[in-house]
Amino acid sequence: MHATFYARGLEAPACLTRRRLTTACYRTDCLVSTSHTKACLKAAGANVEITPAQDRINRHAWRSRSARNWFGSLRDWTDPGEAAAVAWVADQVRDQPLLDVGVGGGRTVPLLTQLSANYTGVDYTQELVTICRRNYPGARVEHMDARDMSAFDDNTFSLVMFSFNGIDAVDYEGRRKILREFSRVLKPGGLALFSTHNLHGPSYRENISHLLHMPDISADPIKVGIDTARMIYSFPIGVFNYFRHSRLNQEFDGYAVRVCAAHKFGILIIYTGMATQRLQLDEAGLTTEVVFGNTSDRQIGVGDDVSREYWFHFIARKPLNP
DSSP states (O other), rough: OOOOOOOOOOOOOTETTTTEEEEHTSSSSGOOOOOHHHHHHHHTOOOOOOOOOOHHHHHHHHHSHHHHHHOOOOOOOSSSSHHHHHHHHHHHHSSSSEESSSOTTTTTTHHHHHTSEEEEESSSSSHHHHHHHHHHHSSSSEEEETTTTTTTTTTTTEEEEETTTGGGGHHHHHHHHHHHHHHEEEEEEEEEEEEEEEETTTTTTTTTTGOOHHHHTOOOOHHHHHHHHHHHHHHHHHHHHHHHHHOOOESSSSSSEESSSSHHHTTTEEEHHHHHHHHHHTTTTOEEEEEEOOOSSSSSSTTTTOOSSSHHHHEEEEEEEO
């Protein structure tokens, strides 16, 4: 884990050198919790701001030109499971206040505003907020981090949605904060809908072979040439990112932090098992109602084979009497 900090003239702790944690810190749990770093800095009396490695890496990816162009061009559902999950909640939240977290370039804006005109979107990447506002000038879109949505009052929304596995992009401590914020801003009986990568799915151990997608030689020759050029361009970047970020891979009981093939292995995300995710929701005061996978529109039950599901769509409810 790397940490950005400002010691304001005080000597940094022994574990910090040249604004970076030493190799020893990679072996601690400070990647998924900043408590180790905070404790060291507090011992030195430093007034600091800390940016964990996962945040730093992922924010860099979201701000890249390719990511901005991609998020800005996305439309429609990511998969059949997402469409089924939104259909499941639709009648319960229609014409009610909705919060769209991690709105990105605005893919979900038309999908949710069909349910209610009382719509608010938020994203922690200012560049994507700007793109979303440009794509959907009539929508209310704010620059905000889901770990701190104190700008919203308690019991405000009937639905909070965090799509495209956005919750996986923050560390474990941040993930728990997000779920607690969901619980706080939801009305009693309100619903949280979010997607998260499957710890036991096919994407968990993707490696650099993922970058080698040979083009279809029967396709249009111009398209073959473009696809080949893209692969040649992407391969060295992906290999570099894979080995650079893989040193931060860690496995825990029920979840793991691992480099993801998306964005040329440019992001570091959390993969979660179903049982662990249910427990996280319980801790936040939310009750799991239903789970969908990404490969179909069918609901997934406890004990079902999930080895082919890349990610889950969880729907959880805030109790009427918390």
